[in-house]
Amino acid sequence: MLSKKTKYGLKAIVYIARQECNTPVQIATIAESESISLKYLESILLTLRKSGFLGSKRGKGGGYYLLKNAKDIKVSSLMRILEGPIAMVPCVSLNFYEKCDDCPDENACAVHNLMLEVRDSTLHIFNNKSLADLIS
């Protein structure tokens, strides 16, 4: 299940990406428009900024803006920052790999192989979609 953090984060960055001329958008504007708790959204945008997706400007007329072209932001990288692993099981994760305690042989594990297939197909979607694709 997708966390609200991810859902809110995606909606917010899509909102920001829709601005013309990359004008900074205030947190409060997004929060109101997307019905997201302001303080919670604040922390989400903070992590998106610390991850290098967004820049920020303080004081009057401030807000958040994209640091890169929307075409160059892959959905998969957004998902990894917001949600964490894309795989449903750590033992098939590329970026968050972890061995199972049980399961002596991964290749013989039915769950492993099934989830490997799911991860591939999901990743294929996320890797081939950019923020720009989400806007329209």
Next chain:
Amino acid sequence: MLSKKTKYGLKAIVYIARQECNTPVQIATIAESESISLKYLESILLTLRKSGFLGSKRGKGGGYYLLKNAKDIKVSSLMRILEGPIAMVPCVSLNFYEKCDDCPDENACAVHNLMLEVRDSTLHIFNNKSLADLIS
């Protein structure tokens, strides 16, 4: 993230499906072989029985056995019983649909459309895979 319940449940039913002549398998046997807490596994197998996948036999020589041919048990139906919705977001779920509180227009929601695509590809895998496919 896949819950342990699902992981254990899948491993267990795969174990049961591997038996020759559909001989009943005891909970304890599976628990030991797959390193699963016995009591926890007990409750998982109970739900699989109540959902019509497994039959049970009590007393000596008892245990769990498949009620249908492994070919006729789709992974998607197992997933729905064990894990719940296959979709990452309720608003794109076929069997567990729920409208978002926020989001006035689903078709205009970037997250909705993205997750719709993911659900389709995941479901495609789960629908076209049976328990028999997991065994080998």
Next chain:
DNA sequence: CTATTTCCCTATCGGATTAGTAGGCTAATA
């Protein structure tokens, strides 16, 4: 008939995570 085996069922619990809140701080601008 009795003992043993094995599944049946309900209740409970600790720990982790999530979503959200509070509140003060700091930089930029007017």
Next chain:
DNA sequence: TATTAGCCTACTAATCCGATAGGGAAATAG
């Protein structure tokens, strides 16, 4: 100097998950 708007840390309520406890009931063996 006042105001605006993001920065940052800490805290909390609620929920869920994985696991545990413990007795009950049916089937079988002897």
